[in-house]
Amino acid sequence: MTLPPDFTLLQVVPELDTGGAEQTTIDIADAVVRAGGKALVATRGGRMTARLEADGGRLAQMPVQTKNPLVMLGNAARLADLIRREKVSIVHARSRAPAFSALWAAQATKTPFVATYHGVYGAKNSLKRWYNAVMTRGDLVIANSDYTRDHVLAEHRIDPARIVSIPRGVDLERFNPSWVAPERVDQLRAAWGVDPKDRRVKLLLAGRLTRIKGHLLAIEAARRMNRDDFLILFVGDDQGRTDYRQEVEAAIAAAGLDEQIRLVGHCDDMPAAYQICDLAMLPSTKPEAFGRTAVEPQVMGKPVLASNHGGTTETVIHGETGWLVKVDDADAWAAAMTKAVELGPARLAAMGQAAANRARRLYSVEAMCEATLEAYARVLATRRGEQLG
Secondary structure, three states: OOOOOOOEEEEEOOOOOOOHHHHHHHHHHHHHHHOOOEEEEEEOOOOOHHHHHHOOOEEEEOOOOOOOHHHHHHHHHHHHHHHHHHOOOEEEEOOHHHHHHHHHHHHHHOOOEEEEEOOOOOOOOHHHHHHHHHHHOOOEEEEOOHHHHHHHHHHHOOOHHHEEEOOOOEOOOOOOHHHOOHHHHHHHHHHHOOOOOOOOEEEEEEOOOOHHHOHHHHHHHHHHHOOOOEEEEEEOOOOOOHHHHHHHHHHHHHOOOOOOEEEEEOOOOHHHHHHHOOEEEEOOOOOOOOOHHHHHHHHOOOOEEEEOOOOHHHHOOEOOOEEEEOOOOHHHHHHHHHHHHHHHHHHHHHHHHHHHHHHHHHOEHHHHHHHHHHHHHHHHHHHHHHHHO
């Protein structure tokens, strides 16, 4: 994709710590730099900042994560100044709170505004619906799955021509089993206390420790399995949710599953993590808009057990690349996990190969970046047409 001369993108995201929106921010910044443009990210900062800067992007640190109206107004002024100083071509917001500041700044400077719906936001009243609608008030809305696109159209009734579905992309170079050195896998096994000779079927649940990820459901399902030939690894930190972490630890102890379920904390090397497991699980109790942690393991050749709702119904093919399981149903999850464990590593690996073939074809970061840059070009062309008209 060829960008216009002197193209400068400003993405606005609360922080660069961990998660799908944050990783997509990094991926798009890298794509813009590779295409000859400049990539700026306004954010509070976070552990992924080093990756942004290593790829040639630039950090504009400011408290855009805030919901304080006065600070949001200050952010709008700071963003407007940045837009003028850097001659920004497009402003791209990736979360609702910073989207207000970004939209105000874009309007003040007459700069095109794009927003990505990375999640399906609930709206129990008109005020919350108005708050969510900030993501639809620009030139174009990007939805990270068809499921999300359908939700936005139903919720906000915008012109379908103003919303495009661009699935999340996975870095096929980073998530490549052939490129994961054995030493990386050995290092993680040692850190997590997983014996290389342990022949149990290993399931990995990746995601921050938050209730909607379904850790408690997985624990209850494991208890009902009434067997000990499996090991579940919960990968992700609590991000300050210490009460929930303690609840999870207590549930594991109460179920007598200390030998079958392990909390291993945050992991910076997810490709190596997936090499340790035989399959991944995503027992989310609320719909995932896309479900990156259902796609990454498939790219790595691992089948997936996922809740039968949201974006995972597009990314997991039941019986072929994994299984879709009834939402929040411990018996259904126990049955599905039992079936997977009884298949054994060899047959799971064969299913994983089918998963890899499909996921690598449909969900590459290259395809996502190409589609996003094309969306930017479309917005700029539309703006130019309006100005000429």
